[in-house]
Amino acid sequence: MRSQINQGRFIDYSHFNKILESLELVTVNDNSIKKVLVPRKNSSRKGDNGIVLVVGGSRIYHGAPILASMAALRSGTDLVYTAVPSINVESTRSYSPNLIVIPLVDQRLTMGSAARLIKSLPKKVDVATIGMGMNIAKKEALLSLVEKLLKKGTKLVLDASALIPEILPKIKGSHCIITPHGGEYMRIFETELKNYNNINNKNNSINEQILDVLNNAKKYGITIILKGWKNIISNGELTTVIERSTPAMTVGGSGDVLAGLVAGFYSKLNSSFDASCAAVYLNGIAGFMAYQKSGLHIVASDIIDNLPQVLKNFDQIEENN
Numbered sequence: 070m071r072s073q074i075n076q077g078r079f080i081d082y083s084h085f086n087k088i089l090e091s092l093e094l095v096t097v098n099d100n101s102i103k104k105v106l107v108p109r110k111n112s113s114r115k116g117d118n119g120i121v122l123v124v125g126g127s128r129i130y131h132g133a134p135i136l137a138s139m140a141a142l143r144s145g146t147d148l149v150y151t152a153v154p155s156i157n158v159e160s161t162r163s164y165s166p167n168l169i170v171i172p173l174v175d176q177r178l179t180m181g182s183a184a185r186l187i188k189s190l191p192k193k194v195d196v197a198t199i200g201m202g203m204n205i206a207k208k209e210a211l212l213s214l215v216e217k218l219l220k221k222g223t224k225l226v227l228d229a230s231a232l233i234p235e236i237l238p239k240i241k242g243s244h245c246i247i248t249p250h251g252g253e254y255m256r257i258f259e260t261e262l263k264n265y266n267n268i269n270n271k272n273n274s275i276n277e278q279i280l281d282v283l284n285n286a287k288k289y290g291i292t293i294i295l296k297g298w299k300n301i302i303s304n305g306e307l308t309t310v311i312e313r314s315t316p317a318m319t320v321g322g323s324g325d326v327l328a329g330l331v332a333g334f335y336s337k338l339n340s341s342f343d344a345s346c347a348a349v350y351l352n353g354i355a356g357f358m359a360y361q362k363s364g365l366h367i368v369a370s371d372i373i374d375n376l377p378q379v380l381k382n383f384d385q386i387e388e389n390n
Contacts, residue, residue, distance in 0.1 A: 106334075131157045196226060198328050286303040298312070322369025
């Protein structure tokens with residue numbers, strides 16, 4: 070599998086002329102990823118290589134936070150805490166002994182469950198990824214959770230149910246990463262994504278979407294991963310496009326895997342853009358490996374199963390001085 074990074078041809082919009090003249094898409098390949106990934110110190114201890122919190126799940130979508138948590142662990146993160154509604158605790162714990170499960174007191178995210186979660190966290194969390202499969206009782210509960218985590222110095226990756234317009238003022242300038250698909254993108258930014266449903270206009274639509282993502286990332290001081298057949302990543306300054314490795318990755322749960330992988334890398338990297346590029350690129354390779362084995366019949370956990378084989382090629386150990 071190879072990543073395809075294309076500068077392409079842009080539609081000439083007069084009000085975008087200055088942007089278009091200076092825009093150069095970042096190249097993402099094996100060498101660029103190796104340069105941004107942090108070597109693991111030989112002397113490191115548990116917790117030094119990242120601590121992640123996953124918050125999600127509901128009566129129906131019990132698997133989403135499991136997939137995200139397992140992907141974060143496979144990224145090389147030392148500790149992952151998985152906060153799910155009490156109804157999902159038993160099934161989550163039974164999936165793997167590697168999961169550290171924190172029960173949420175309510176079946177939906179409420180002000181009370183958000184407050185208790187913050188109090189129950191056993192260690193400082195480097196990154197929290199929130200939203201996959203989550204049922205939110207009131208928007209204020211999500212806003213409160215995000216605000217408290219940011220005050221504690223926790224970096225954020227927001228997905229799915231967490232992608233609502235009201236969240237933007239809370240995360241503005243925080244270098245938060247959001248991972249929407251097209252529908253979620255239009256919901257959070259309350260805008261139409263040009264030519265999103267016009268599959269016969271792919272070349273034009275991707276160029277228009279690149280500009281839209283770039284502008285919103287810059288406006289809000291966040292990093293956006295717009296998921297699709299071409300994944301657009303921008304932090305408002307740097308932008309790239311990574312083509313999906315196989316259409317088999319449209320399977321449900323693949324976005325949850327990506328959110329967990331993004332969080333895992335972000336727990337070890339300072340750059341939200343680097344973490345996003347590494348996650349999308351390496352997730353694509355793992356997905357392609359699953360496709361080679363099972364064709365168009367893969368499931369999301371197949372992607373996770375291939376992550377170690379992919380990631381070990383990028384492992385580096387820093388010896389003690």
